[in-house]
Amino acid sequence: MDITRSGHEPVFCTIVPPHLLDRLSQAENQAVAGAARRTLVQDEANRARRLTTAAGTTRPTIAGTAEEKPNRTIHDAENGTELPGTKVRSEGEEPGQDATVNRAYAGLGATFELFLKSFKRNSIDGNGLPLIATVHYDQNYGNAFWDGNQMVFGDGDGEVFLDFTIPVDVMAHELTHGVTQYTANLTYSGQSGALNESVSDVFGSLVKQYTLGQTADQADWLIGAGLLHENVQGVALRSMKEPGTAYDDDVLGKDPQPGHMDDYVDTEQDNGGVHINSGIPNRAFYLLATRLGGNAWERAGQIWYDVLTGGDLATDCTFADFAKATVDKTAELYGEGDEHEAVLKAWSQVGVPTA
Amino acid sequence: MRIHVKRTGGFGGIERNATIDTSDLPDAEDWRALAEHAVAEGRDTPPVGVPDGFCYQITVDGHTVHCSDPRLTDDQRKLISRVLKEGS
Numbered sequence: 001m002d003i004t005r006s007g008h009e010p011v012f013c014t015i016v017p018p019h020l021l022d023r024l025s026q027a028e029n030q031a032v033a034g035a036a037r038r039t040l041v042q043d044e045a046n047r048a049r050r051l052t053t054a055a056g057t058t059r060p061t062i063a064g065t066a067e068e069k070p071n072r073t074i075h076d077a078e079n080g081t082e083l084p085g086t087k088v089r090s091e092g093e094e095p096g097q098d099a100t101v102n103r104a105y106a107g108l109g110a111t112f113e114l115f116l117k118s119f120k121r122n123s124i125d126g127n128g129l130p131l132i133a134t135v136h137y138d139q140n141y142g143n144a145f146w147d148g149n150q151m152v153f154g155d156g157d158g159e160v161f162l163d164f165t166i167p168v169d170v171m172a173h174e175l176t177h178g179v180t181q182y183t184a185n186l187t188y189s190g191q192s193g194a195l196n197e198s199v200s201d202v203f204g205s206l207v208k209q210y211t212l213g214q215t216a217d218q219a220d221w222l223i224g225a226g227l228l229h230e231n232v233q234g235v236a237l238r239s240m241k242e243p244g245t246a247y248d249d250d251v252l253g254k255d256p257q258p259g260h261m262d263d264y265v266d267t268e269q270d271n272g273g274v275h276i277n278s279g280i281p282n283r284a285f286y287l288l289a290t291r292l293g294g295n296a297w298e299r300a301g302q303i304w305y306d307v308l309t310g311g312d313l314a315t316d317c318t319f320a321d322f323a324k325a326t327v328d329k330t331a332e333l334y335g336e337g338d339e340h341e342a343v344l345k346a347w348s349q350v351g352v353p354t355a
Numbered sequence: 356m357r358i359h360v361k362r363t364g365g366f367g368g369i370e371r372n373a374t375i376d377t378s379d380l381p382d383a384e385d386w387r388a389l390a391e392h393a394v395a396e397g398r399d400t401p402p403v404g405v406p407d408g409f410c411y412q413i414t415v416d417g418h419t420v421h422c423s424d425p426r427l428t429d430d431q432r433k434l435i436s437r438v439l440k441e442g443s
């Protein structure tokens with residue numbers, strides 16, 4: 001391994017060259033290429049800044065211990081449930097005929113790219129952990145999950161959900177569950193579970209925004225856009241901007257997400273409503289990012305990333321604990337100016353106390 | 356025999372319910388064997404699931420057990436998918 005070289009290599013171009021994005025549209029290819037050029041310019045500035053903030057990180061990447069490149073393997077469950085299934089594409093191999101495999105490979109690459117370029121995190125564990133995904137899981141499986149070791153994607157149920165590798169934010173959401181497991185390890189129940197979910201949505205959306213080169217104002221802030229069957233009345237599964245408005249459909253029902261603590265849902269289902277109440281911290285992040293403007297993965301994303309990985313959160317932390325941690329981190333990173341005021345206001349607008 | 360399946364969680368967090376009454380079905384005996392196995396392999400309390408995995412409650416004649424993705428037994432998986440597909 002050539003450590004010196006790998007540390008300054010244009011990783012984005014290495015992992016997502018245009019010929020691998022064969023299933024994305026030409027427009028998307030151009031946006032990706034644009035994002036690659038921009039990140040190359042930002043790279044040195046970010047690297048310098050991270051050196052000044054790395055002291056607050058409990059699990060920093062130890063430079064040179066692992067090559068700063070993704071190590072992806074995509075498996076095919078062939079509509080069975082054995083994991084990981086048959087290996088169909090390894091790192092560096094050319095794309096094949098299966099669009100789902102190609103999308104998964106590209107999506108994992110895009111997610112790896114954001115974590116490395118923006119947050120100096122080398123993979124899920126910060127030390128080059130291989131990225132493993134299985135596609136075509138089970139029959140008519142309208143879901144995706146992180147099993148503790150790998151990502152799993154279903155083809156959709158043919159009625160409501162399409163292939164779960166279609167939205168890049170969904171793939172990034174699953175990979176982020178791995179990052180959370182290796183860092184704050186938020187217990188997947190109640191408020192800490194909703195925070196776990198929210199963090200996955202936040203970084204899921206940031207990967208999409210980064211890939212498309214969108215600022216906070218340009219982003220759709222949707223999770224799962226393009227995932228719903230055309231017959232479903234809805235635009236996505238969740239809206240970080242306006243929780244509760246993503247769908248309203250005869251079969252699916254209405255998006256149940258609250259955007260304020262006044263509407264917090266107490267339930268025993270879904271591990272205490274982890275996919276429901278995540279709307280509250282999701283909206284707080286959206287409010288912060290849009291108030292700050294510019295690229296959401298820069299300041300807003302940095303605050304969330306540092307809190308997630310900083311080692312100060314209890315695994316069973318509440319929304320208020322998390323909110324307070326973001327306020328403290330903001331003061332540490334940016335002082336008590338605009339950013340500090342923006343983060344206080346964001347949490348206040350969703351009814352989560354910070355003091 | 357009345358079999359009810361409730362599925363919660365998953366990436367979308369969308370609940371699904373389905374019930375089937377097997378009494379008048381020609382394959383009622385197959386249903387009964389499948390349901391008995393699935394319930395015997397279930398748990399009294401919800402197991403800790405994996406992030407975004409589905410959680411299931413299987414209720415057979417009033418007795419409820421829990422299981423969750425991806426650790427379903429073959430009989431549980433078969434029963435769940437049949438009830439969700441054929442039930443109402």
Ligand SMILES: [Zn+2]
Binds near residue numbers: 197366
């Ligand atoms: Zn999730």
